Amino acid sequence: MINRLQTLGRWGLIRFERLGRGSLFLMQVLAGLPALLLRPRLALQQVYATGVLSLVIIIVSGLFVGMVLGLQGYNTLVDFGAEESLGVLVALSLVRELGPVIAALLFAGRAGSALTAEIGLMKATEQLSAMEMMAVDPLARVIAPRLLGGFIAMPLLAAMFSAVGVFGGYFVGVGLLGVDDGSFWSQMQSKVELQEDILNGVIKSVVFGFVVTWIAVFEGYDTVPTSEGISRATTRTVVNSSLAVLGLDFVLTALMFGDF
Amino acid sequence: MPDFPNVANDPLVKIRGLRFARGERVIFDGIDIDIPRGKITAIMGPSGTGKTTLLRLISGQLRPLAGSIVVDGQPVPQLKRAALYQLRKRMGMLFQSGALLTDLDVFDNVAFPLREHTQLPEMLIRDLVLMKLQAVGLRGARHLMASELSGGMARRVALARAIALDPMMIMYDEPFTGQDPISLGIIVQLIHALNEALGLTSIIVSHDVHETAAIADYIYVLSGGKVIGHGTPVDLAHSDSPWVRQFMQGLADGPVPFHYPAADYAEELLNNQPGAAP
Numbered sequence: 001m002i003n004r005l006q007t008l009g010r011w012g013l014i015r016f017e018r019l020g021r022g023s024l025f026l027m028q029v030l031a032g033l034p035a036l037l038l039r040p041r042l043a044l045q046q047v048y049a050t051g052v053l054s055l056v057i058i059i060v061s062g063l064f065v066g067m068v069l070g071l072q073g074y075n076t077l078v079d080f081g082a083e084e085s086l087g088v089l090v091a092l093s094l095v096r097e098l099g100p101v102i103a104a105l106l107f108a109g110r111a112g113s114a115l116t117a118e119i120g121l122m123k124a125t126e127q128l129s130a131m132e133m134m135a136v137d138p139l140a141r142v143i144a145p146r147l148l149g150g151f152i153a154m155p156l157l158a159a160m161f162s163a164v165g166v167f168g169g170y171f172v173g174v175g176l177l178g179v180d181d182g183s184f185w186s187q188m189q190s191k192v193e194l195q196e197d198i199l200n201g202v203i204k205s206v207v208f209g210f211v212v213t214w215i216a217v218f219e220g221y222d223t224v225p226t227s228e229g230i231s232r233a234t235t236r237t238v239v240n241s242s243l244a245v246l247g248l249d250f251v252l253t254a255l256m257f258g259d260f
Numbered sequence: 261m262p263d264f265p266n267v268a269n270d271p272l273v274k275i276r277g278l279r280f281a282r283g284e285r286v287i288f289d290g291i292d293i294d295i296p297r298g299k300i301t302a303i304m305g306p307s308g309t310g311k312t313t314l315l316r317l318i319s320g321q322l323r324p325l326a327g328s329i330v331v332d333g334q335p336v337p338q339l340k341r342a343a344l345y346q347l348r349k350r351m352g353m354l355f356q357s358g359a360l361l362t363d364l365d366v367f368d369n370v371a372f373p374l375r376e377h378t379q380l381p382e383m384l385i386r387d388l389v390l391m392k393l394q395a396v397g398l399r400g401a402r403h404l405m406a407s408e409l410s411g412g413m414a415r416r417v418a419l420a421r422a423i424a425l426d427p428m429m430i431m432y433d434e435p436f437t438g439q440d441p442i443s444l445g446i447i448v449q450l451i452h453a454l455n456e457a458l459g460l461t462s463i464i465v466s467h468d469v470h471e472t473a474a475i476a477d478y479i480y481v482l483s484g485g486k487v488i489g490h491g492t493p494v495d496l497a498h499s500d501s502p503w504v505r506q507f508m509q510g511l512a513d514g515p516v517p518f519h520y521p522a523a524d525y526a527e528e529l530l531n532n533q534p535g536a537a538p
């Protein structure tokens with residue numbers, strides 16, 4: 001019993017210690033951000049690496065998720081004779097929830113794991129030490145642009161996901177199942193609110209993008225510099241950032257839409 | 261200081277009473293080293309004695325447990341980040357593994373410190389980089405990616421990068437390993453020439469007794485956490501210390517241990533019963 005408690009306590013302490021180190025690390029990286037204003041190219045390269053290269057998976061997934069929504073939504077709504085509302089259902093599900101959350105999960109798997117592995121390998125091959133020896137701060141030169149790049153890319157990817165998803169729903173609902181074209185769009189237009197829905201969705205995706213990228217760069221920087229260490233760190237990035245996204249999604253949803 | 265008869269009065273690097281440990285294992289147990297200005301000083305010793313660790317201590321990547329490390333009048337372990345980075349701009353280091361940036365090609369690797377620390381126009385950077393690459397014989401390889409180089413080539417590119425900012429001092433970690441006889445000769449010449457022409461201070465870490473003795477002005481031999489001998493190559497070759505003689509002549513038997521500290525060999529083999537700890 002005591003042993004279990006000890007193990008639990010140790011586990012808790014280790015978690016807290018990592019959280020503390022992660023926060024200190026974040027502050028040091030943020031201190032390097034202003035210098036990036038002078039060299040925006042470094043961050044843009046990372047927007048390309050994390051964002052543009054994730055586009056394919058985001059678009060394909062968005063399309064299929066939207067098509068499934070169209071199909072399922074139609075089957076439910078048609079029983080109530082409310083299939084004209086299909087556009088609203090698809091758009092709201094995507095903009096409020098599925099867009100930010102699924103895009104963030106895909107982003108963690110596609111870009112987050114790549115970031116961790118890249119930084120971990122740079123550490124293992126002494127590239128980060130070599131930079132320090134050249135009086136170049138790796139936090140400012142390597143980590144800060146990646147953090148900023150992911151932070152910029154993620155909301156754009158989530159928006160892309162939602163937009164493509166709406167077309168997926170349109171394709172199935174209007175194209176295949178015969179929902180009226182005009183009411184699909186006009187209902188969507190009248191029921192989806194800018195502030196309540198779109199803005200909240202954007203806030204979610206900004207928060208998720210920040211957290212996922214932060215976890216990814218921290219895990220990479222904190223890697224035990226061996227091949228086993230890198231593989232563990234990559235796994236931790238995907239697991240921890242997915243859990244963080246889902247947990248935060250509940251918290252944010254409660255704050256935004258909950259009536260307590 | 262009577263202990264250092266051959267060393268200039270105002271050394272560039274002055275190490276006193278240095279102690280350092282990795283966990284339980286003591287790597288340095290109170291060592292004193294002077295690196296004179298404008299000379300080539302070699303740090304030699306068996307593999308695993310802590311030569312690389314010593315370079316990391318001198319450059320402030322590691323902090324000692326005790327003792328002082330003074331580089332050009334500045335106490336390295338006590339320096340704040342900004343001051344340490346300022347000092348490092350004047351130090352070059354050739355990593356044992358080369359440590360090139362793998363997402364850049366050879367040219368950009370050598371240009372990296374110039375672009376980070378100077379505002380020079382790209383034309384000038386180009387000329388400087390080509391000069392440095394010419395010096396290591398790899399001007400023609402400038403478009404190769406770092407990952408496309410052999411180990412020896414990568415080391416030469418790293419050398420070109422280390423001298424890109426024309427530092428006051430360069431630390432070479434095993435510059436000779438992995439080089440064929442020709443490039444070995446070129447590197448020996450290059451280290452020598454840098455030293456002569458620019459008055460650079462060089463620290464060479466190596467266990468290649470022959471090459472090192474040929475260019476070093478002064479040699480320290482480390483073993484078991486201590487400086488077991490120091491002097492000019494000629495002094496050491498005729499040293500009557502059995503430790504130094506064993507190392508300089510590469511004898512297997514002698515007081516310098518070849519093995520990492522371990523339990524008695526015969527005992528470990530005899531105790532190999534089922535269930536015994538591995």
Ligand SMILES: Nc1ncnc2c1ncn2[C@@H]1O[C@H](COP(=O)(O)OP(=O)(O)OP(=O)(O)O)[C@@H](O)[C@H]1O
Pocket residue numbers: 282287306307308309310311312313314356467
């Ligand atoms: N990151 C580390 N963690 C723990 N111990 C380490 C670490 N790096 C090195 N050591 C230990 O420190 C000792 C000295 O290592 P170091 O790399 O300085 O040796 P070296 O003299 O450069 O050897 P070589 O000639 O083989 O390069 C070794 O015994 C090694 O086991």
Ligand SMILES: [Mg+2]
Pocket residue numbers: 311312313356433
């Ligand atoms: Mg070494």
